[in-house]
Structures are given as C-alpha cells and as structure tokens.
Amino acid sequence: MSCEKVLALLNDWLDDELDASQRGQVRGHLDNCVSCAQSERSLRNVKLLVQAKADRGEPSDGLRNRVVDRLTHERAQGPTSLRWTRSPWLRAAAVLLVLASGFVIYSVVISGKLPSIAHATVAEESLARHIGTGVEGPVEPRWPFETIEDAQRVLERELGTATKLPIRSEQLKFKGASPTTYGSARGVRLFCEYKGRPFSIFALESIPDEVRQRSQCCFCRRKDDRYLVACWAARDLYFSMVGTDLTEGEFMAQLMAR
Amino acid sequence: MASKDETAFDREAMPHLDAVYHFAYSLSRESGRAEDLVQDTYLQAYRKFTTFEQGTNCKAWLFRICKNLFIDGFRANRRRPRLQSIGAVEPAQSDPDRAIAHFHQRGIESEEIFLDLFGDEVNHFLTELPDEFRVALILCDLEGLCYQEIADALEVPIGTVRSRISRARSFLRERLEEYASELGYRTTEASEIEMDDE
Structure with missing residues (x-):
C-alpha cells in the first residue's frame, strides 16, 4: 500500500473503521515507513488531545x-x-356518571320520559368559563340527588368501597353544595375538599348545547394553569370535576404520589 | 405507551442522558440551552418511542432527535448555524504530494508534549470549527460512535461524516502546530537539525 493511500486511510485507521484486510495493510505499511508512522502519531495525538x-x-x-x-x-x-x-379522580366521576345514568334510567321508567342521547365534551376555555361563572345560590339540591346527604352518601360509598379507588373517603370532605346552572342546564355543585385541596363536583340535569355533539370526556385547564377540569356528558347527564387551586402539575403529582 | 414500552424506554434511553447532554452541549455550547435540549429530547423521545426500532442504537437515535430539536430552535429563532466553508482550513488534501509533505514535515508526534502543551487552546480551536465539523468529531472522539452511527444521528451520508472528521482533525492539527510553533516548540526534524548543529 502506498504512502498516499495510507495517509488517506489514517482517520479510518484511528477510528477503527477499516476491515481486517485494510488494517493489516496499513499496519504493515506503518511498521516499515517511518514517515507515515510519524504522521500517524501526529494525527493520533490530535484525537487524544x-x-x-x-x-x-x-x-x-x-x-x-x-x-x-x-x-x-x-x-x-x-x-x-x-x-x-x-x-382516580376521573374514574370516580365516571362512577358518579354511571350512578346518575342509572338514576335517569330509573326516572325514565317512573316518568315514562325518554331522555335524548348526546355525547359531549367541552372546549377547554368554554367549559372553564361556564363552570366558573355558574350561578350559585342557597343549598337547595334537587337533582340528580334528592338531598346533599344522598349525594354525599353515594360518593362516599362508591369512592371508599365499591370502586376500590385509592381515594379514601375519609380524606374527601364535603363542605357544602349549591344549585348551579351551566347555560340552560340546572344542577348541583358539591363543594369538597380532598387532602385540604378544594375540589368540586358538578352534576347537571341536562347537557347544555355548548357541550352537545362532542365526545364524552375531556381534560382541560385554563391558560393560567390554575384550573383543572374533567367532564363527562352522556345521555342527559353532565358531570365535571374541578380542582380549583391546583396546577396541573400539582394535581398530577398528587395522583402519582398515591 | 404500554407499561412494557415505558420499561423499555427507561432501560434503553435513560442511561444515555449524560451523553445526550454532552452532545447537546457540543451543539449549543451553552449549559442552560444544553439542559433544555436534553429535556426536550427525552420528552420527544418518550412520545416517539414506539417508532424506535428495538435493537438499534438508542444513543444515536436520541442524538438525532436532539440535533433536530437544535436545528428547529435555530429556525424558530431565525438564527442560522455557522456554516462557514472549511475548505480554507484543509491543508491541501487535493494535492497528495503536498499532503504527504505536510504530514512528514510538520507532524507533532510526541504524545507527552502534546498533552502537556495544550489546555484551553483545544477548546478554542474546536469552537473555530464550523458546527457540523465539530459535532461529527465530538461524536467520534468523545461519544465513541462509529461513522455509520454518526451518519444516522446527523442524517448525512457516511462519506460526509468521514470527510468532516478528516477535515476537522486536519484543521485542529494545523492550529495546534501553529500554536506550538508560537510557543517555541520545534518539530523533531528541526530539533535534530539543531542537535546536529551542536
């Protein structure tokens, strides 16, 4: 192999990119050519450096x-x-949805009225805005639970036992409730606290137009990252859960911590 | 992502975090920017992990993501990578006779002198290299990637990798020799002549 060829292959030689045959030829040349061996050391030193x-x-x-x-x-x-x-929070809400759906079915049987079917989700900002401005008044829950105690009892039972969710019912405290509206829909807002964090559950009696014709769930937050919303809408029920002072990161960190 | 994929991601990708940082640093030359690049790289890698072909080089795959994010960042900032021609610094490779003469006459072959003589100058000379040359050289010398892996990471032909590494080393050698000469260091040939004179 010529000096020219060896010098052209020196980088490949140094970087172990040659096949066995080429390596043998280069090694043989370097063993017998002082000049090329010196050049090889020079370039090797650059690599070492x-x-x-x-x-x-x-x-x-x-x-x-x-x-x-x-x-x-x-x-x-x-x-x-x-x-x-x-x-777990959202699954808990899903349980509520199932329960409430059962209530609707029961109502249908009793009343003979057939609820309309709709799937819904909500545009993030729209949902947060509407929930945040829901009209709230004195505690007069009527629907879907007859009383606040009914709602609380169902929640505690499902969260603590039936669903076997990692949410412990004793850590979920009910602070109160009030009627609320979402667009034209009436409902109840349950004010809760979980591990000291405010938490709300909304149950509306019908799906507002704003959420109609959308998919069944969404996961939302406001731009300021201080508002987390999950909602479900199916048949004539609409639920949402709102962590009012958690960032999304804090919320997820809490879930992961459990 | 399925849990088995998450486990595979942890197993395949996480051990390369330091290497990805070093690569990001070689690209950006800013520690803060490099750390941002690392975080973005891993987030994107996680999201794309189902496209990673198991059994292939995960480090090169991560480097490719990192490199693309770096380029995207340039585009976003309307800043262009430094793409100066390196032709001017190549020591007459197109003329084999001159190249041979250059190697034979100007080589610095003493490893001890080399390593003792230079310090931050090496980094200074490295920063003089155009980005694509410096990155190829660092992937080779510091990260230990083979030419094909570098080609995969940088998404260039292997011949381009070979050329960049060769030119980068030639450039560095020339700069280092100039610096050594300024310090009074003499090549073996010159020393022998001097000794003869004595």
Missing part, C-alpha cells in the same frame, strides 16, 4: 430529576384519549 481536553460540559445535579419529572408528568397524562382512565 480532543479526548483529554475538550470541554464537554457537565450536566447539573438536578437535570436527571427534571427529565424524570417531565416524563412522569407525561406518563401521568398518557395518550389524550385515555388520560381520564388513569386518574
């Missing part, structure tokens, strides 16, 4: 934790279409 001296930067101590935190958050959210299934 880069390896020894190049500033690679050093990641801060917290970088790995920050990456893990972001991935944890991402995992907690999961695919958009499935996010609600991963949240």
Whole structure:
C-alpha cells in the first residue's frame, strides 16, 4: 500500500473503521515507513488531545430529576384519549356518571320520559368559563340527588368501597353544595375538599348545547394553569370535576404520589 | 405507551442522558440551552418511542432527535448555524504530494508534549470549527460512535461524516502546530537539525 493511500486511510485507521484486510495493510505499511508512522502519531495525538481536553460540559445535579419529572408528568397524562382512565379522580366521576345514568334510567321508567342521547365534551376555555361563572345560590339540591346527604352518601360509598379507588373517603370532605346552572342546564355543585385541596363536583340535569355533539370526556385547564377540569356528558347527564387551586402539575403529582 | 414500552424506554434511553447532554452541549455550547435540549429530547423521545426500532442504537437515535430539536430552535429563532466553508482550513488534501509533505514535515508526534502543551487552546480551536465539523468529531472522539452511527444521528451520508472528521482533525492539527510553533516548540526534524548543529 502506498504512502498516499495510507495517509488517506489514517482517520479510518484511528477510528477503527477499516476491515481486517485494510488494517493489516496499513499496519504493515506503518511498521516499515517511518514517515507515515510519524504522521500517524501526529494525527493520533490530535484525537487524544480532543479526548483529554475538550470541554464537554457537565450536566447539573438536578437535570436527571427534571427529565424524570417531565416524563412522569407525561406518563401521568398518557395518550389524550385515555388520560381520564388513569386518574382516580376521573374514574370516580365516571362512577358518579354511571350512578346518575342509572338514576335517569330509573326516572325514565317512573316518568315514562325518554331522555335524548348526546355525547359531549367541552372546549377547554368554554367549559372553564361556564363552570366558573355558574350561578350559585342557597343549598337547595334537587337533582340528580334528592338531598346533599344522598349525594354525599353515594360518593362516599362508591369512592371508599365499591370502586376500590385509592381515594379514601375519609380524606374527601364535603363542605357544602349549591344549585348551579351551566347555560340552560340546572344542577348541583358539591363543594369538597380532598387532602385540604378544594375540589368540586358538578352534576347537571341536562347537557347544555355548548357541550352537545362532542365526545364524552375531556381534560382541560385554563391558560393560567390554575384550573383543572374533567367532564363527562352522556345521555342527559353532565358531570365535571374541578380542582380549583391546583396546577396541573400539582394535581398530577398528587395522583402519582398515591 | 404500554407499561412494557415505558420499561423499555427507561432501560434503553435513560442511561444515555449524560451523553445526550454532552452532545447537546457540543451543539449549543451553552449549559442552560444544553439542559433544555436534553429535556426536550427525552420528552420527544418518550412520545416517539414506539417508532424506535428495538435493537438499534438508542444513543444515536436520541442524538438525532436532539440535533433536530437544535436545528428547529435555530429556525424558530431565525438564527442560522455557522456554516462557514472549511475548505480554507484543509491543508491541501487535493494535492497528495503536498499532503504527504505536510504530514512528514510538520507532524507533532510526541504524545507527552502534546498533552502537556495544550489546555484551553483545544477548546478554542474546536469552537473555530464550523458546527457540523465539530459535532461529527465530538461524536467520534468523545461519544465513541462509529461513522455509520454518526451518519444516522446527523442524517448525512457516511462519506460526509468521514470527510468532516478528516477535515476537522486536519484543521485542529494545523492550529495546534501553529500554536506550538508560537510557543517555541520545534518539530523533531528541526530539533535534530539543531542537535546536529551542536
């Protein structure tokens, strides 16, 4: 192999990119050519110098934790279409939906009225805005539960036992309730507290036009990141759950912590 | 993502976090920006992990994501990567005779002198390299990727990788030799002549 050819292959030689045959030829040449061997050492030293001296930067101590935190958050959210299934809170609301649906079916049997069918979700801002401005008054719940005590009893029973969710009923405190409206729909807002955090459950008697013709659930937050909403609408029922002072990150962190 | 995929992601991707940081740093040369790039890289990698072909080089795959995010960042900031021509710094590779003469006459072959002589100058000379040359060299020398893996990461032909590494080393060698000469260091040939004179 000529000096010219060997010099052309020196980087491949240094980087172990040659096949066995080429390596043998280059090695043989270097063993017998002082000039090319000197050139090889020169180039090798450049490589060594880069390896020894190049500033690679050093990641801060917290970088790995920050990456893990972001991935944890991402995992907690999961695919958009499935996010609600991963949240105990949302699953609890789903239980309420089933219960309330049963109530509607029962009502239909009793009253003979057939509820209209609709699937719904809500545009994020629209939902947050409407829920946030719902008309609230004295505690006069009428629907879907006959009394606040009824609602509380069902919630506690389902959250604490039937669903076997990690939400402990004793940690869910009912602070009160009031009638509310969402557009033209009437309903009840239950004021709760879970681990000291305000938490509301809405139950409306019908699906407002704003949410009609949409899918069944959504997971929302306001732009200021201080408002988390999950809602369900099916048949003539509409539920939403609102964490009023949690950031999404705090909310998900709480869920993950359990 | 299924839990088994999440486990695979942790197993395949997380061990390379430091390497991704070093790569991000070589791209951005700013620690804060590098850490942002790392976080964005892992988030995107997680979301795209189902497209990762198991058994292939995950580190190169992460580097490719990181590189693309870095380029996207340039576009977003309307800032363009430094793409100066390196032809001017290549020591006459197109002329084999001159190249041979250059190697034979100007090589610095003493490893001890080399390593003792240079410090931050190496980093200074590295920053003089156009981004794409520096990154290829760092992936090779510091991250230990083979040429094909570098080609995959940078999404360029392997011949381009080979050329960039060769030119980058030639550039560095020339700069280092100039610096050594300024310090009074003499090549072996010159020393021998001097010794003969004595």
